[in-house]
Amino acid sequence: MSILIKNGHVIYGENLEVVKADVLIEGNAIVKVEKGINESADTVIDAAGKVVSPGFVNLHTHSPMGLLRGLADDLPLMEWLEKHIWPKEAKLTREHIKVGAYLGALEMIKTGTTAFLDMYFQMDAVAEATLEAGLRGYLSYGMIDLGDPDRTEKEIREALREMEAIEKLNSDRVHFVFGPHAPYTCSIALLKEVRKLANEHGKLITIHVAETMAELGKIQERYGKSPVVLLDEIGFFGSDVIIAHGVWLDSRDIQILARDGVTVAHNPASNMKLASGVMPLQRLLNAGVNVGLGTDGSASNNNLDMLEEMKLAALLHKVHTLDPTVADAKTVFRMATINGAKALRLNAGVIKPGYLADVVILDFDRPHLSPMNDVVSHIVYSANGNDVETTIVDGRILMLDGEVLTLDEDRILDEAEKTIMELA
């Protein structure tokens, strides 16, 4: 299988240089980026006037939560969780979660996300939907034991069950990740066991850390230290750990994350909507911490649109620091592409020969993207997910000119409506 994308404006290499060129994909890799490639290919896409970009890496989400989109907004975090989200989630069956996973996958394909790091339940069902959709899924079961040893054991059993089920699918595109929920919902015993199991099985770990001031208070009260210091002291960190949020970090925390090569997945929409706070982006970047970008779940965003998320990231940090030069367009674009891929140890997020063919094409023939003064600026500051018209993952076309090829869009939207009626 080969794909030749002709005459696009290509966002090339790590420096995001915009060049008019053709892109040749063979198998699952980008093999050539040059003007006037003459080789024949199984599929030729005319991208004249369009933009060829690396696909986006959503580094923190709960993809099936699209089902709960808009069910409860404008509420304090604990009221939102306890009165709305958790009661609904308690009713979710494996089938419901699979419907949610299809909805999430469909939304990601349509908005140019090619890989995502997920945390939810029944991740083997999410894996099946991801495989069918054609996306790259890094899938963690969210473990919560609340300090109860019986639950610790149960959660580890469930994680290992889901790991095995996902490994049986035997695909390069779906990966199990360990996902202890957070330091305030997981015991030290669970966290230590996860670290050990991740080493044993060679898996990544993702965990919510320092999302809210309330969490900081709880951990301080229970352990007399910050969540990051706590995790550091039990030997939890490594370059295979991706912490979500990292809003409330002090200088010592940042030093630890930098020293251990931990990645932070920044979620501006969710941190803003739930009023969690503003993460110290500039200080993290200055310390050399790898920072990726995520949408969080659709109940607290309320979508999975990485283009919107880039704009939010850029704008939030400018106003928060009162410095318009921070979080510039290229920095934020890298967070949403290369940095995310790096965290997932995925050879993607860059358009250049030798990288995996996770590529999207955006239609720039639209008033809000015209004139084409600066392609990367337009993607960050003016585009949205609806501007993506073609999505390619692992050398396979998942959406072509707005038409999703791998999933039945009408059926998925119907089932989402039916499911939410069942849950009412």
Add this chain to the structure above:
Amino acid sequence: MSILIKNGHVIYGENLEVVKADVLIEGNAIVKVEKGINESADTVIDAAGKVVSPGFVNLHTHSPMGLLRGLADDLPLMEWLEKHIWPKEAKLTREHIKVGAYLGALEMIKTGTTAFLDMYFQMDAVAEATLEAGLRGYLSYGMIDLGDPDRTEKEIREALREMEAIEKLNSDRVHFVFGPHAPYTCSIALLKEVRKLANEHGKLITIHVAETMAELGKIQERYGKSPVVLLDEIGFFGSDVIIAHGVWLDSRDIQILARDGVTVAHNPASNMKLASGVMPLQRLLNAGVNVGLGTDGSASNNNLDMLEEMKLAALLHKVHTLDPTVADAKTVFRMATINGAKALRLNAGVIKPGYLADVVILDFDRPHLSPMNDVVSHIVYSANGNDVETTIVDGRILMLDGEVLTLDEDRILDEAEKTIMELA
């Protein structure tokens, strides 16, 4: 001319109640909103599964600035203005501005804006483009005299010239508005003369006020008071005044604005991108000030998408106050519709018999707007301008199912590219 919109989910009345109903438009007004309207109409639109919303009112923009979109980002305000924006603007001819106005109008129609309050130069050219586009334009010439009496007179002459030219067009859809740029760029003499002329001619006034801390410093140094107190003391304010930004307002300023019925046009994207600061939305609303929503120009946003602007407004104020209950979806939706219309003394922004037929239809058959748990929440938190598929202004269809009927889209995009090359 009549239009019947069948079977949509209608956002009805001032309380934004969502009802399944038909909407009948006769001439330029909404005449009936009911289930199962049987009357015949010149045009029947099937809106099953779609959402029928009031059109959006962009209460502060510089619509021709789309031409400069993305030319300079991530810069301090004065460097951005002095090194990039002003040098380009100095080269703009009437023809360039008209191209920019067409581009802006096209983008507004496509993203569901039905009325806008504009400030730029050569507004008679903008008026011609607005008339052709079919939008409602409230058009102000941005007056700047920098304290030079010769310039004062020249600016007033130019404003009156543009007023006359716009009035000659003799349309209910285009209106001249007085637009002294800001207290720091206009002399007291100019501001007083504008107030007098606005009374004489029965026109609205719009002006940038308290946008940046730098402005506050300048006015304090020059006059020993805040910009709002200054304007109050010269008798400038009234319910016909719309101030843009209002970022740096103290309690006394807010009292003055409330007392005089002044409207504030909030521009979250621009205030964030230029790192101007966060306006005191909650305190303004609590004081009873009418607050509308604007995108500002595309050079500091970088688009005219009012749906994106609503999300930014909601999210910014939640995180800034660390209170997720402020700037809830309905409050922000009203800012973008009813409140803007009220400021413009326009009987629109609401779907209800007796209001002007400024109506948009959104396609909700999309993964990011599914399931349809809450229509207003989805519009504020998950939709974007690309989800608008039909735009009706003054009872006339400007866009139907994504196709703009009043303007030649390809020609406008071509001319925008050509114009920016000329200016390079």
